[in-house]
Amino acid sequence: MRMNTNMKVEINGSVYEYPKNISLLEISKDFQKDYSDQIILAFVNNKLRELFKYVSKDCKISFVTIGDDAGHKTYVRGIILVMLKAFYAEFGSVNIEKVSVEYTIGNGLFCDYVGKVPLTKERIQAVKNRMKELIERDIPFVKRSVGTDDAIELFRQYGMYDKEKLFRYRRVSKANIYSLDGFEDYYYGYMPPSSGMLKYFDLMQYDDGFMLILPNKKTPTVVDKFVPQVKLYETLKEANQWVKMMDIPNVGALNDANASGKMNELILVQEALQEKKISDIAETIKKAGGKKFIMIAGPSSSGKTTFSYRLSIQLKAHGLKPHPIAVDNYFVDRENTPKDEKGNYNFESLQAIDLEQFNKDMTDLLNGKTVEIPYFNFVSGKREYKGNFLKLGPEDILVIEGIHGLNDALSYSLPRESKFKIYISALTSLNIDEHNRISTTDGRLIRRMVRDARTRGASAQATIRMWPSVRRGEEENIFPFQEDADVMFNSALIYELAVLKQYAEPILFGIDRNCEEYVEAKRLLKFLDYFIGAPSEAVPKNSILKEFVGGSCFKV
Numbered sequence: 001m002r003m004n005t006n007m008k009v010e011i012n013g014s015v016y017e018y019p020k021n022i023s024l025l026e027i028s029k030d031f032q033k034d035y036s037d038q039i040i041l042a043f044v045n046n047k048l049r050e051l052f053k054y055v056s057k058d059c060k061i062s063f064v065t066i067g068d069d070a071g072h073k074t075y076v077r078g079i080i081l082v083m084l085k086a087f088y089a090e091f092g093s094v095n096i097e098k099v100s101v102e103y104t105i106g107n108g109l110f111c112d113y114v115g116k117v118p119l120t121k122e123r124i125q126a127v128k129n130r131m132k133e134l135i136e137r138d139i140p141f142v143k144r145s146v147g148t149d150d151a152i153e154l155f156r157q158y159g160m161y162d163k164e165k166l167f168r169y170r171r172v173s174k175a176n177i178y179s180l181d182g183f184e185d186y187y188y189g190y191m192p193p194s195s196g197m198l199k200y201f202d203l204m205q206y207d208d209g210f211m212l213i214l215p216n217k218k219t220p221t222v223v224d225k226f227v228p229q230v231k232l233y234e235t236l237k238e239a240n241q242w243v244k245m246m247d248i249p250n251v252g253a254l255n256d257a258n259a260s261g262k263m264n265e266l267i268l269v270q271e272a273l274q275e276k277k278i279s280d281i282a283e284t285i286k287k288a289g290g291k292k293f294i295m296i297a298g299p300s301s302s303g304k305t306t307f308s309y310r311l312s313i314q315l316k317a318h319g320l321k322p323h324p325i326a327v328d329n330y331f332v333d334r335e336n337t338p339k340d341e342k343g344n345y346n347f348e349s350l351q352a353i354d355l356e357q358f359n360k361d362m363t364d365l366l367n368g369k370t371v372e373i374p375y376f377n378f379v380s381g382k383r384e385y386k387g388n389f390l391k392l393g394p395e396d397i398l399v400i401e402g403i404h405g406l407n408d409a410l411s412y413s414l415p416r417e418s419k420f421k422i423y424i425s426a427l428t429s430l431n432i433d434e435h436n437r438i439s440t441t442d443g444r445l446i447r448r449m450v451r452d453a454r455t456r457g458a459s460a461q462a463t464i465r466m467w468p469s470v471r472r473g474e475e476e477n478i479f480p481f482q483e484d485a486d487v488m489f490n491s492a493l494i495y496e497l498a499v500l501k502q503y504a505e506p507i508l509f510g511i512d513r514n515c516e517e518y519v520e521a522k523r524l525l526k527f528l529d530y531f532i533g534a535p536s537e538a539v540p541k542n543s544i545l546k547e548f549v550g551g552s553c554f555k556v
Contacts, residue, residue, distance in 0.1 A: 010060040018055075025051040025193050028063055037065035037220050040074050040192050048519050051193040052140070066197070066220040069468075070190075070519070076109075076214060078141065078192040079131075079201050080435060083111075083212055085183040086130035091117050100434035101212075103236045103427070108211035108226050109437075110233070121205050128203040134181065138196030142179045151175035151186070158184070162433040165252030169259075169532060188436045188527065202226070207233075231423075235488040239429035242273060248494055250431050251438075251530045258498060258532045267538050270494050274544070278307070281422065281487055282314035285397075291420040292366055293398050294322070297405030297481070298424035299474040301447040303491040303544035307424050308401045309554040310542060321395045327402025327410070329374050330358040334381025348473035350404055354383075359413040365392050366418060403473070406481035423485035426492040432530060441471070442527065443492060450503040451548040460507040464517040491544050498534035503549055 006017045011031060018027060028039045028051060041064035042049050048070060055061075064071040080101060087099050097114040104110075113119050146154065148170055154177070155164040163186055167175065177184050178191050192198065202213035202223050213226045246269060248254050257266050285291050294311070298304050312322040331337070331347070332354050340346040361371045370391040374383045392398070404410040406421050428443045445467055452458035482488070505528055511521040536549050546552035 008058045020056045021054050023054050035065050037067040039063045040066050040071045050190050067217050072217045074190050077187050079198045081180050082131050082134050085180050086127045090127045101437050105233050108213045112209045124205045135195045135198050138194050139181050140194045141191045144177050145174045162250050166433050169255045229483050231483050231488055239490050243429045250433050255532045263534050264538045267495050271540050278310050279314045282318050285420050286318040293419045295405035295419050295421045296401045299478050300470050301444040302424045302426050303547050304401050305556045306544045306547045308399050320397050322397050322399045324399045329376045330354050331376045363413045421485045423482045424489045427490040428492045430494050446500050446504050447548045453507050461511045461517045464520050496545050498531045499536050501528045501531050501533045
């Protein structure tokens with residue numbers, strides 16, 4: 001009797017027959033015409049898979065493009081490996097001490113280079129040309145699985161000592177190594193099937209390193225001109241100098257410190273550095289003179305509330321009298337709140353604030369009048385007045401926190417010279433290793449999940465589900481104004497993920513394997529597995545981290 005060698009595959013609501021043991025790449029070619037962006041990954045029965053994987057039984061497939069979050073991350077990993085292959089080919093491995101991917105600035109990845117051959121504009125162009133050649137050849141990315149001990153030995157041979165150190169603390173028995181035209185490396189996450197998909201990039205010299213410029217998810221086939229963000233770059237550069245000073249440039253080094261009993265000292269040094277930075281900001285405000293409105297803004301889970309308390313303490317130490325004001329207390333009544341395209345209240349819209357009343361009150365305070373500051377009742381959705389009267393004297397200063405703080409449209413009636421703007425964000429400077437950076441967004445998402453579970457009883461699944469909406473609000477209302485800040489404050493703590501791991505893992509494991517958010521949960525669990533956990537007892541009560549794990553001495 002003849003056996004049926006076909007299988008049934010459901011794609012986009014329709015069922016198709018394919019021969020068994022066919023690659024996802026081959027199947028994707030039949031459907032590429034239905035997608036505006038390049039297909040780069042696939043979900044098979046809700047499990048994310050690389051396109052060079054084969055399927056052999058009935059299944060449901062959906063495709064991921066370079067315009068999707070997971071697809072964009074895969075694109076970035078692929079182009080980094082192409083860049084490294086080209087860089088080593090152009091400069092020669094004997095001349096390179098390291099090429100490291102450090103941090104994101106707009107649409108660029110800043111990369112550092114240390115080696116015997118000087119980094120010049122001409123050599124960067126030569127690397128770019130080699131990258132184009134590798135992409136034109138459409139070379140497959142080859143994946144092989146090796147034992148962890150073999151991986152450690154391989155990294156030692158290649159001089160990738162950061163990866164060797166990282167894998168000493170890995171509990172898994174296997175490691176996936178990717179190679180491109182003979183150049184091997186390790187990456188946290190999936191890869192494209194071949195280099196031919198990675199057509200969109202640019203490379204340019206920048207400061208003492210270079211920028212790998214990439215398309216964004218919204219326009220994945222367009223590489224916009226790189227726009228320098230000087231203040232953000234200097235803040236990230238300072239954070240990088242901190243981690244080098246403490247000799248903790250990557251997760252392997254952090255695990256070494258943890259395993260050798262040096263975590264308490266590391267925590268105290270990091271907290272001292274942050275406190276000094278806050279004190280310096282207070283001193284700058286004091287010396288500037290005439291500043292009456294400290295406008296604090298930053299993306300979700302940056303630690304704005306704790307920062308505002310700590311800044312207020314430092315302002316008091318410098319002889320000023322700070323008064324905290326939350327812009328949220330000027331929300332319009334709930335029924336007047338604007339709605340988004342899905343019909344949900346859009347509390348992150350500037351129009352969700354009673355701009356007229358806010359500006360009247362702030363102008364009156366500036367002019368020496370007594371003002372009753374409102375309180376917004378989030379249960380009733382109404383603004384209330386409870387006798388909180390305020391009048392500004394010579395040393396009084398308002399510490400105003402809200403997502404629109406850097407946008408002059410919020411405080412349109414106030415003279416610019418009366419305002420001091422502070423941008424705060426958790427700008428992670430710690431990397432997994434030299435070629436795998438830790439996303440600032442991931443750090444904030446983990447903070448948010450832990451806090452939501454503790455203070456609101458919200459599941460990690462709910463936090464992951466709403467995170468894209470939060471990110472859209474940040475991109476619209478916060479990031480465009482960050483360079484207008486007078487100072488930037490980096491709230492990331494080099495040790496924090498080792499502490500957050502203890503709180504995040506249980507709630508991530510609580511996400512059902514069959515739900516849409518499980519893919520992201522699985523990625524974050526794999527990420528946290530790189531860290532040795534650390535207890536929170538040694539974290540000071542005034543630490544920004546306490547805003548998320550609990551135990552803060554402030555009302556957060």
